[in-house]
Amino acid sequence: MNKIVSKENLSDRVVKFEIEAPLIAKSRRAGHFIMLRVGDKGERVPYTIADSDSAKGTITLVIQRVGKSSEKVCQLEAGDYVTDLVGPLGNATHVDKIGTVLCAGGGVGIAPMLPIIEAMKKAGNRVITVIGGRSRDYIILEDEVSKYSDEVIIMTDDGSYGQQGLITLGIEDVIKREKVDLCVTIGPAIMMKFVAQLTKKYDVKTMASLNTIMVDGTGMCGACRVSVGGKTKFVCVDGPEFDAHQVDFDEMLMRLKAYN
Amino acid sequence: MTTQEYLKAERAQEWRLDIRKKIKNKDRMAFTRVEMPEVDPVVRSRNYEEVNLGLTADLAVAEAQRCLDCVDPTCITGCPVEINIPKFVKNIERGEFLEAARVLKETSALPAVCGRVCPQERQCESQCFYTVKLNKQAVAIGYLERFAADYEQQSGEMSVPDIAPSNGIKIAVVGSGPAGLAFAGDMVKFGYDVTVFEALHELGGVLRYGIPEFRLPNDVVDIEIDVLKKMGVKFITNIIVGKTISQEDLKEQGFKAIFIGSGAGLPNFMNIPGENLNGVMSCNEYLTRVNLMQASDPDSDTPVLMGKKVAVIGGGNTAMDAVRTARRLGAEKAMIVYRRSEEEMPARVEEVKHAKEEGIEFLNLHNPLQYEGNERGQVTRMELQRMELGEPDASGRRRPVAIEGDTRWIEVDEVIVSVGVSPNPLIPASFSGLEITKWGTIVVDDTMKSHENTIYAGGDIVRGGATVILAMGDGRKAAKSMHEKLLRAAD
Numbered sequence: 001m002n003k004i005v006s007k008e009n010l011s012d013r014v015v016k017f018e019i020e021a022p023l024i025a026k027s028r029r030a031g032h033f034i035m036l037r038v039g040d041k042g043e044r045v046p047y048t049i050a051d052s053d054s055a056k057g058t059i060t061l062v063i064q065r066v067g068k069s070s071e072k073v074c075q076l077e078a079g080d081y082v083t084d085l086v087g088p089l090g091n092a093t094h095v096d097k098i099g100t101v102l103c104a105g106g107g108v109g110i111a112p113m114l115p116i117i118e119a120m121k122k123a124g125n126r127v128i129t130v131i132g133g134r135s136r137d138y139i140i141l142e143d144e145v146s147k148y149s150d151e152v153i154i155m156t157d158d159g160s161y162g163q164q165g166l167i168t169l170g171i172e173d174v175i176k177r178e179k180v181d182l183c184v185t186i187g188p189a190i191m192m193k194f195v196a197q198l199t200k201k202y203d204v205k206t207m208a209s210l211n212t213i214m215v216d217g218t219g220m221c222g223a224c225r226v227s228v229g230g231k232t233k234f235v236c237v238d239g240p241e242f243d244a245h246q247v248d249f250d251e252m253l254m255r256l257k258a259y260n
Numbered sequence: 261m262t263t264q265e266y267l268k269a270e271r272a273q274e275w276r277l278d279i280r281k282k283i284k285n286k287d288r289m290a291f292t293r294v295e296m297p298e299v300d301p302v303v304r305s306r307n308y309e310e311v312n313l314g315l316t317a318d319l320a321v322a323e324a325q326r327c328l329d330c331v332d333p334t335c336i337t338g339c340p341v342e343i344n345i346p347k348f349v350k351n352i353e354r355g356e357f358l359e360a361a362r363v364l365k366e367t368s369a370l371p372a373v374c375g376r377v378c379p380q381e382r383q384c385e386s387q388c389f390y391t392v393k394l395n396k397q398a399v400a401i402g403y404l405e406r407f408a409a410d411y412e413q414q415s416g417e418m419s420v421p422d423i424a425p426s427n428g429i430k431i432a433v434v435g436s437g438p439a440g441l442a443f444a445g446d447m448v449k450f451g452y453d454v455t456v457f458e459a460l461h462e463l464g465g466v467l468r469y470g471i472p473e474f475r476l477p478n479d480v481v482d483i484e485i486d487v488l489k490k491m492g493v494k495f496i497t498n499i500i501v502g503k504t505i506s507q508e509d510l511k512e513q514g515f516k517a518i519f520i521g522s523g524a525g526l527p528n529f530m531n532i533p534g535e536n537l538n539g540v541m542s543c544n545e546y547l548t549r550v551n552l553m554q555a556s557d558p559d560s561d562t563p564v565l566m567g568k569k570v571a572v573i574g575g576g577n578t579a580m581d582a583v584r585t586a587r588r589l590g591a592e593k594a595m596i597v598y599r600r601s602e603e604e605m606p607a608r609v610e611e612v613k614h615a616k617e618e619g620i621e622f623l624n625l626h627n628p629l630q631y632e633g634n635e636r637g638q639v640t641r642m643e644l645q646r647m648e649l650g651e652p653d654a655s656g657r658r659r660p661v662a663i664e665g666d667t668r669w670i671e672v673d674e675v676i677v678s679v680g681v682s683p684n685p686l687i688p689a690s691f692s693g694l695e696i697t698k699w700g701t702i703v704v705d706d707t708m709k710s711h712e713n714t715i716y717a718g719g720d721i722v723r724g725g726a727t728v729i730l731a732m733g734d735g736r737k738a739a740k741s742m743h744e745k746l747l748r749a750a751d
């Protein structure tokens with residue numbers, strides 16, 4: 001049982017939680033995720049660790065309501081308990097001084113991007129962040145993102161905030177303008193697919209953090225499998241980050257619909 | 261005293277003599293083996309109740325009377341933990357059921373479990389005098405073991421073993437499967453301060469997430485774990501050793517030694533076309549959804565696909581569990597697809613028998629080549645290769661060879677791949693000082709000690725997929741040798 005220390009609504013659909021998990025707060029690194037479960041009948045679902053405070057012994061999760069399980073979490077209040085929480089899972093992001101890193105986060109993918117932005121900046125990179133969403137409501141964590149980015153570009157589909165257009169438009173502008181050494185992308189699978197197509201065209205190395213269906217998150221079930229470079233990989237233990245140009249996004253999109 | 265001398269001395273006890281004299285051996289041999297009372301196949305293939313109902317006391321005593329209390333009890337050599345079989349069986353014969361259970365517990369940490377899931381026909385019962393010399397059906401050692409253990413569980417008089425005074429030495433156990441549980445039970449008896457770390461949110465390892473309730477009810481496992489808790493073993497769930505806490509953290513927290521029983525949880529796939537279609541999944545995924553996450557309960561949030569035409573690939577216990585589960589979840593056609601013949605099947609004979617009674621179809625000597633799906637990516641059919649048996653391979657089993665050109669397609673809407681598991685790579689990847697084989701198992705010496713002095717290991721992480729009783733035996737052996745080593749160090 002892990003206690004929720006604070007809850008903040010970032011938008012109608014997106015909630016930020018600080019949850020007690022001292023061991024995880026201590027050992028986690030950028031790119032790691034946890035699995036949690038609410039209630040005895042609840043399912044195990046994965047969420048990225050957006051931030052942590054090892055002094056307070058808490059981790060931060062940013063959760064978007066999309067269906068039954070995320071809704072169940074989002075209904076919890078400060079002081080409530082999460083039934084089970086386990087982590088940190090997955091491989092940490094490989095952080096190095098590379099040069100210019102373009103971070104492309106869409107929708108709730110902005111939250112898991114946050115620790116990567118911070119780590120990349122602290123490693124001495126120039127960090128350009130492009131965040132995108134359907135409308136102004138979907139743009140979350142702008143202040144936090146700005147703190148560690150040299151430049152932040154905001155894209156909305158409807159133009160209600162930042163520039164109008166898909167996230168790929170913002171990315172292409174940057175790539176055309178200056179040399180980008182690495183692109184990191186997190187967001188809906190369909191968005192990552194188009195980001196990968198674009199950066200491939202410009203031959204910019206790209207890492208995508210994949211959000212497949214999971215059950216255990218420890219390599220035990222294979223529900224999270226994806227094809228990368230023609231080989232089957234388990235996202236929870238081999239990932240969650242992979243070379244985006246090698247990922248079979250069409251297969252991933254298909255597998256995400258397994259239970260819909 | 262050697263084991264032989266001990267067995268002889270036990271056999272010479274007065275009550276044993278009396279019991280032997282009561283019925284002539286000729287008469288004992290004329291009795292026929294009991295039949296396990298079972299739930300009707302039609303009824304049970306629609307529910308999750310345990311299939312074997314267990315022997316009544318009368319049946320158990322009658323079966324125990326068949327045992328000849330042999331001078332040379334060869335049955336014991338067939339049991340990986342060398343349970344004193346005649347001693348417990350004769351206790352059943354004289355009606356001392358709790359005493360029988362106590363005898364079991366001298367050697368086995370989980371008799372109620374092993375009585376249910378051991379492949380007895382290949383272990384103890386295969387070496388019984390009846391099998392070896394009389395060419396008759398063996399004494400039903402497994403049924404009797406289950407009877408005595410259940411009797412104790414239900415009597416409400418579970419004996420909590422004597423515990424040595426606490427020595428304050430902290431020992432960590434990784435994983436709560438049979439290996440970890442057996443190890444923890446013995447170490448706590450020796451007086452150690454034992455903490456078991458489990459990655460999942462429930463305890464028991466494969467006993468919980470793998471083997472279904474119709475074969476091993478959760479209650480049976482819970483009762484055993486409760487006894488361990490009463491004995492003072494601490495259990496912490498949701499901790500992945502190597503991730504949540506490291507080898508160094510354990511050291512810092514004062515743990516003097518570690519036992520690794522992290523199992524073989526990694527599912528193998530066949531890497532054939534279409535295997536990533538929706539509806540094709542590993543046996544672990546399927547059984548975990550149903551057993552651990554209770555996905556078949558309408559109130560559970562975890563979904564599970566309930567196919568109508570389900571094919572399970574493989575011939576082991578895992579495959580039988582999956583196919584029988586599929587049947588219970590409403591499959592009209594539930595099939596085993598196995599590349600060898602029934603004779604080579606690694607599954608327990610009883611499971612195959614039960615599966616057949618429940619209407620499971622067996623496509624033996626068939627091997628999948630590929631899967632195809634519809635426009636939504638849902639599997640719809642599979643291509644099968646007909647096989648025949650060739651020369652024996654390294655394992656001594658005849659090797660399956662494809663019959664050139666003999667293939668066919670069959671319709672399926674769910675496929676469960678059950679072609680073996682590999683050791684869980686988490687510990688090997690995150691611990692230093694261990695020696696790992698190319699199969700990913702941890703190398704240990706004959707005391708179950710790894711390359712690193714304070715780390716012992718046992719069960720599937722060492723054997724790469726074996727049995728409950730072997731895992732349990734490893735745990736007990738590791739406890740014994742770790743205890744001796746720590747004692748020597750303390751001198």
Ligand SMILES: Cc1cc2nc3c(=O)[nH]c(=O)nc-3n(C[C@H](O)[C@H](O)[C@H](O)COP(=O)(O)OP(=O)(O)OC[C@H]3O[C@@H](n4cnc5c(N)ncnc54)[C@H](O)[C@@H]3O)c2cc1C
Nearest residue numbers: 045046047048062063064066067068069070211212213214
């Ligand atoms: C590594 C990783 C990190 C993630 N990080 C975040 C994050 O930081 N914030 C965030 O909001 N979301 C994150 N997600 C996605 C999040 O896990 C899913 O949105 C959520 O589990 C969907 O569940 P649902 O019932 O609310 O949604 P629905 O869309 O209603 O899901 C329907 C069904 O599909 C299945 N399902 C769908 N996605 C998943 C999944 N990922 N795991 C298990 N089952 C699933 C479930 O069975 C579910 O009942 C992450 C996913 C992964 C794999």
Ligand SMILES: Cc1cc2nc3c(=O)[nH]c(=O)nc-3n(C[C@H](O)[C@H](O)[C@H](O)COP(=O)(O)OP(=O)(O)OC[C@H]3O[C@@H](n4cnc5c(N)ncnc54)[C@H](O)[C@@H]3O)c2cc1C
Nearest residue numbers: 435437438439459465466501522523577719720726727728
């Ligand atoms: C479906 C199925 C049916 C079977 N049927 C039979 C049968 O009928 N008869 C029989 O004898 N055998 C059977 N077996 C095999 C038997 O269950 C195994 O050999 C046995 O369970 C191995 O025990 P173990 O303790 O080594 O590992 P496991 O039972 O696998 O337990 C390992 C535990 O360690 C945990 N763990 C792993 N890594 C970590 C970590 N880093 N930190 C914390 N915890 C960790 C896992 O979550 C798990 O709970 C079956 C197996 C399956 C899958």
Ligand code: SF4
Nearest residue numbers: 339374378383384402
């Ligand atoms: S533990 Fe298994 S092999 Fe040993 S006597 Fe019992 S059933 Fe037979």
Ligand code: SF4
Nearest residue numbers: 327328330335388389
């Ligand atoms: S070999 Fe068979 S008959 Fe002889 S003691 Fe063992 S169980 Fe009894």
Ligand code: FES
Nearest residue numbers: 217219221222236
């Ligand atoms: S979630 Fe089960 S293997 Fe990845």
